Amino acid sequence: MIRAAFLTIVLAAAGFLLWRISRPAPESGLSGTLPPIQSRHPARRAAIPVALQSAQPAAAPADKAWPGPDTDAGAARQAALPANTAAYTPAQQLALLEEILLSRNDNDPRLDTAFNDLSPQAKRLFRRKYRQLPAESRNELGTVVYLLGRNIKTAEDWDFLRNVVTEPPCLSLANCSAEAAAGSDSHVATGMELTLSYPAIMALKRAERILQAGGGDPAQARQLIAAAKSSRAKTVSDLAARLEQRYSRP
Numbered sequence: 001m002i003r004a005a006f007l008t009i010v011l012a013a014a015g016f017l018l019w020r021i022s023r024p025a026p027e028s029g030l031s032g033t034l035p036p037i038q039s040r041h042p043a044r045r046a047a048i049p050v051a052l053q054s055a056q057p058a059a060a061p062a063d064k065a066w067p068g069p070d071t072d073a074g075a076a077r078q079a080a081l082p083a084n085t086a087a088y089t090p091a092q093q094l095a096l097l098e099e100i101l102l103s104r105n106d107n108d109p110r111l112d113t114a115f116n117d118l119s120p121q122a123k124r125l126f127r128r129k130y131r132q133l134p135a136e137s138r139n140e141l142g143t144v145v146y147l148l149g150r151n152i153k154t155a156e157d158w159d160f161l162r163n164v165v166t167e168p169p170c171l172s173l174a175n176c177s178a179e180a181a182a183g184s185d186s187h188v189a190t191g192m193e194l195t196l197s198y199p200a201i202m203a204l205k206r207a208e209r210i211l212q213a214g215g216g217d218p219a220q221a222r223q224l225i226a227a228a229k230s231s232r233a234k235t236v237s238d239l240a241a242r243l244e245q246r247y248s249r250p
Contacts, residue, residue: 090122149206169233
C-alpha cells in the first residue's frame with residue numbers, strides 16, 4: 001500500500017512537470033517561469049516537495065544548525081527582519097532564504113517580494129549558499145537557482161547558471177553519487193529524472209523566458225542552452241536540444 005501511494009505521488013509529479021516543461025508559461029516581470037515557489041498558484045509545485053520529502057536525506061550539519069522559525073532563536077531572528085522587504089540587507093535576505101528553505105514552505109509569500117533586484121553582494125551570498133547545500137537537496141538547490149535567475153544581469157550571473165547546467169548528474173535522492181536501482185515503471189523513472197535535474201531545468205527555463213519575452217541577454221541565453229546540451233543528464237541535454245531548435249536564429 002505504501003509503495004502504491006509513493007508511485008501515485010511520483011506519477012503525479014512526472015505528469016505535472018512534463019506538462020509545465022512542454023508549454024511556455026506566462027510571466028509578469030521576472031517572477032514566473034516554472035517557479036519552484038509561487039504563492040499565487042499553491043498547487044503548482046505541490047507534488048515535488050512531497051516526493052522529495054519521502055526520499056530526502058538529512059540536511060548537512062550546517063543547515064541543521066540554522067534556527068528555524070519554531071525555535072526561540074529563529075523567532076527572534078524573524079522578528080528582527082524589517083516589515084518592508086525592500087529594506088532587507090543582503091545578510092537579511094540570506095537569513096530569510098535559509099529560513100524558508102528549512103521550512104520547505106513552497107508558498108511563503110515573501111518569495112514574491114523579498115528577493116527582487118538582488119544586489120551583487122546578495123547574489124554572492126546566495127551562490128555560496130548553493131554550494132553549501134547537500135547535492136541531494138534538489139528542491140532547495142532549484143529554488144536558489146530560480147531566485148538567482150530572476151536577478152540575472154552580469155557575466156558572473158550567467159557563469160553561475162552555466163556551471164549549474166553542466167554539473168555532474170545527481171543519480172539518486174539518497175546519494176547523488178550512487179545510482180538507485182532501476183524501477184520497472186517508466187513513468188516513475190521519468191518523474192525521478194526530472195526531480196534530479198531540477199536545478200538545471202530552472203536555469204534552462206530562465207534562458208527560455210528571456211528568449212520568449214526579453215528582459216535579459218539573448219546571446220547569453222543561447223550560450224547557456226548550448227552549454228546544457230553537453231550535460232551528462234539526459235533530461236537536461238534533451239531539453240536544451242529542444243530549446244535550441246525552438247529558438248534558433250532565423
